[in-house]
């Protein structure tokens with residue numbers, strides 16, 4: 225064990241609708257296979273968010289839990305403080321939206337988010353459900369994003385957030401881009417276990433904490449890469 | 462039945478004829494097509510067909526089909542004819558068809574899809590509404606479950622004569638049923654907690670101690686129960702303990718049986734007689750059936766969502782009993798396989814595990830993350846050949862389960 229990595233799953237009681245646990249399991253596995261020690265902490269919405277985590281994970285959620293989660297995270301302040309000191313934050317779907325300045329609440333009304341990421345979200349006209357494929361910002365060095373989206377959100381970026389990817393299949397933010405990032409805070413509409421089909425993205429997050437890593441032995445990555453190929457082949461670009 | 466208006470009689474007989482044709486043509490069991498045609502001729506058909514009958518509606522995310530079967534069995538001692546959509550055709554057409562095919566039945570036990578409860582409750586003036594549980598299910602098409610619970614609540618509020626039989630262990634169910642004037646609360650258990658950490662009334666964190674739960678902020682608490690499942694026994698309101706001794710396996714089915722006893726009580730059926738009926742049920746629409754294939758005894762289990770998978774994994778015989786898991790992602794299954802990550806597969810370690818279905822790679826990646834060793838197979842026969850002799854448990858989600866039943870020649 226060269227070092228120990230602290231993963232914090234934020235509010236699994238409110239923000240976990242679509243197999244969000246997958247992101248935690250993928251990060252744990254890919255760290256362990258490189259002999260990096262991992263400690264995972266689950267923080268429920270009635271507990272304070274620790275400020276000393278390395279990677280914070282936020283999942284998806286229904287409208288009401290999303291509003292509650294945003295309110296409690298704002299009152300708690302721990303996540304914003306952690307992001308301020310450079311911790312990695314990875315958020316999907318409802319979690320992605322609430323990182324921004326505002327999002328659409330239970331009846332679509334503007335609701336205050338955390339303001340950690342320079343985005344604003346609202347509710348679109350139709351629900352985007354299906355496979356999503358998007359070319360990741362070349363600066364991140366991550367292969368094409370493959371995932372499943374299921375949301376009715378529309379997200380606009382401010383000048384301080386860069387798009388994570390350019391959509392070739394699916395909806396994403398609604399303007400041809402998908403997700404957003406700034407520094408080490410990264411969000412995506414690719415929901416649930418988004419890192420399962422995108423091990424490159426998982427390694428990007430890990431690398432932000434531990435620095436350059438050796439690639440995994442091919443046989444350890446084989447199944448994940450097969451799944452990527454299958455899902456990419458199943459949608460026509 | 463003669464009281465039906467001419468149009469409804471016509472709709473029923475045309476629908477019935479279509480069912481018969483569909484069965485004769487070998488296209489399905491005829492449980493839907495008749496209703497579809499009938500409803501097209503007379504949209505008010507369901508209400509007309511339900512008139513003057515004692516209707517029991519059964520709904521919830523999991524256990525609908527089995528509970529419908531068990532309620533029917535528990536009411537058998539009444540000696541009345543009972544109409545039922547026993548094969549799980551649980552939308553309006555399936556219900557209309559079941560009623561149309563049993564014109565003389567005075568009682569109807571109907572499985573109803575969660576989304577249709579408001580309409581169907583209104584149309585049938587149900588005497589009893591059974592609410593089993595609510596959890597995430599095929600999220601790419603289903604309504605959000607808090608929203609669903611709210612709609613049920615409004616529908617129940619508008620039907621004050623309906624007697625509700627509800628699972629007190631599921632906070633969302635307790636919230637949905639709380640407004641009803643007549644409720645029989647059943648401690649039917651809740652294996653899956655991940656959709657009910659928060660108070661449905663105020664959103665605060667729920668506190669759980671043992672089987673009990675209460676909101677940390679407001680006054681919402683688990684209601685006192687009249688019937689409870691305890692291990693393999695049922696306990697009634699007077700504290701009498703009776704063994705269930707079901708032929709059906711698993712804790713989920715035992716709680717469904719306790720729910721059925723609560724329904725039987727509403728109809729005045731003696732618990733001893735009702736229990737006898739429950740014990741006779743051995744399989745439900747192909748589930749739990751054992752089929753022989755090339756010398757291997759295969760038992761089929763259906764699991765459609767994370768809570769259902771937890772229950773199916775509970776039912777498995779202990780290791781080293783081999784198991785095959787099959788997962789598809791067709792429209793009836795939900796096109797999204799994310800839910801696989803909500804299921805804890807670690808307890809499959811130490812068995813021979815076969816992985817099949819159209820989305821077997823998704824499942825394989827999931828098992829790899831849980832350090833479960835497995836073998837990929839093209840279909841049920843390959844798994845059977847590798848097992849060679851003895852027995853094999855099979856768990857499939859909806860269309861994967863149906864494909865395996867078909868492969869086994871519908872003997873299942």
Ligand SMILES: [Zn+2]
Pocket residue numbers: 660661662663664665676677678679680681
């Ligand atoms: Zn409360």
